[in-house]
Structures are given as structure tokens and as C-alpha cells.
Amino acid sequence: MDQGAFTADGCPVEVYRLLPPGDEPGIVHAAVPEGASILELGSGVGRVTHALLELGHPVVAVDDSPEMLAHVRTESMCSKIEDLRLGRVFDVVLLGSHLVNTAADADREAFLTTARAHVAPGGRVLVEWHPPEWFDSVRDGRGGRLGEVDVRLDEIVRDGDLLSAVVRYSAGEHWWNQPFTCRRLGLSALHAALAGAGLAFERWCADDRTWFSAIPA
Incomplete structure (x- = not known):
């Protein structure tokens, strides 16, 4: 089976083309002013980008995968996030x-640091994260259906604050595996990381505390 292109960090491009935007655009839209300009770091194929455009936000999409950006229908920049310096600022990063x-x-x-460098005075950075309780509760087999894609988490391994797993995607006769490793951050570690980049925690943007905003310190 042809699984299509994969990015350098193992993301299957075809999966992200199939996934719906979900709740993310609504969360972002509710947290920012009408028509706010947005710099989206790690946009992928534009799953969230295009929904934000429809909600009236001008968006510049950034990703380091040309295969992903080939599907984005707005201004885009192919760059690693850590290397990005556009010389412009935005209402929202x-x-x-x-x-x-x-x-x-x-x-x-x-x-x-890149986010801080591109946020306008009076603007904010919106961040999606795994809160500590996710690391405590997640188990093999957890998942569900997103649009036409079945998603399942397998092979979970915990090593201190690190969690490694494989996301298994399937749609019809097609399937993809995406391994990843992430780090648990407590609130004190999160606040310290924000402060180190010149940002300060502002507020939670979702009831489940999976999104928050930060402002220039």
C-alpha cells in the first residue's frame, strides 16, 4: 500500500489531509479579537489554517515540510520554527x-522564543499542550474516530517525565503509524519556560485546560 509522503519528523501527510479541523479553530477564534492576524507555527496541510481563514482571520502558515505546505491555500513560509524570523509581528501567534x-x-x-519574536505589543500567543493529567491517564488503545480516520494510541512507554508512543491511523484500507515522544510539564515548569522566552501565562482558553494564552512579559 502506498502510504504517501512523510515529513522528516514522521508525520504522514495524507492522514493530515483527511483529518477534520476539530475544535481548535473555534477555541482560537473565541480567544482572540475579530479579524486578528495570526501566525501559525507548525501549520501542516492547513487543517486549522483554512478554518481560521473562513472565520475572518488573515493567517500566515509556517511549516518545515514542503509536502505539507503544498496543500495550504494562503501565504506560507517553509522554515523550521526555531529558525524563523520574518521581521513582522502578528496579533496572535x-x-x-x-x-x-x-x-x-x-x-x-x-x-x-520564536513565538515571542513575532507577537505584536498587546497581542498573545495561543498554545496547545498536554496537561499533566493527560500523562497520568493515557493508556494503550485510547483513541476514537476523527472524520473518516480511526485513531489509536499504542506502545506507550513512560520514562520519568518522558512518554513515548505510536499513533496508529486507519482510513478504509489505508493505515499509517506515527511514533512520538513528549515531555510532561508541571505548571511551575511551564511558567518557567514561558518566562525564559519573555512570555507570561495569561489564562486558560479551553475548559479542559488543553489550550492557554500567554502575553509578552
Whole structure:
């Protein structure tokens, strides 16, 4: 079976083309002013990007995968997040996909520093994360159906604050596996990471505390 293109970090492009936008665009839209300009870091194929455009937000999409960006229908930039310096600022910088839970502390610092460098005075950074309770409760076999894609988490291994697993996707006769490793952050560690990048926690943006906003310190 042809699984299509994969990004350098193992993301199956075809899966992300099939996944629906979910709740993310609504959460972002409710947390920011009408028509706010958005820089989306790690946009992928534009799953969230295109929904935000429909909600009236001008969006610049950033991803380091040209295969992903080939499907984005707005201004885009192919770049690693840590290397990005556009010389422009935005009302909102979006750091989704639980990127703040990256296993490497240096990567987390770099992602947040890039976000801070591109947020306008009076603007905010919106961040999606795995809260500590997710790390405590997640188990093999957890998943569900997203649009036409079945998603299941398997092979979970815990090592201190690190959690490794494989996401298994299937749609019809097609299937894909995506391994990942992420790091548990407590609130004190999260606040310290934000402060190190010149940001300060503002508020929770979702009832389940999976999204929050930060502002320039």
C-alpha cells in the first residue's frame, strides 16, 4: 500500500489531509479579537489554517515540510520554527499540536522564543499542550474516530517525565503509524519556560485546560 509522503519528523501527510479541523479553530477564534492576524507555527496541510481563514482571520502558515505546505491555500513560509524570523509581528501567534511538550528543553525554548519574536505589543500567543493529567491517564488503545480516520494510541512507554508512543491511523484500507515522544510539564515548569522566552501565562482558553494564552512579559 502506498502510504504517501512523510515529513522528516514522521508525520504522514495524507492522514493530515483527511483529518477534520476539530475544535481548535473555534477555541482560537473565541480567544482572540475579530479579524486578528495570526501566525501559525507548525501549520501542516492547513487543517486549522483554512478554518481560521473562513472565520475572518488573515493567517500566515509556517511549516518545515514542503509536502505539507503544498496543500495550504494562503501565504506560507517553509522554515523550521526555531529558525524563523520574518521581521513582522502578528496579533496572535499560534503554537498548536502540543509542540510545547517537545521532549527537548532546547527545542521548547526555541519554539517559544520564536513565538515571542513575532507577537505584536498587546497581542498573545495561543498554545496547545498536554496537561499533566493527560500523562497520568493515557493508556494503550485510547483513541476514537476523527472524520473518516480511526485513531489509536499504542506502545506507550513512560520514562520519568518522558512518554513515548505510536499513533496508529486507519482510513478504509489505508493505515499509517506515527511514533512520538513528549515531555510532561508541571505548571511551575511551564511558567518557567514561558518566562525564559519573555512570555507570561495569561489564562486558560479551553475548559479542559488543553489550550492557554500567554502575553509578552
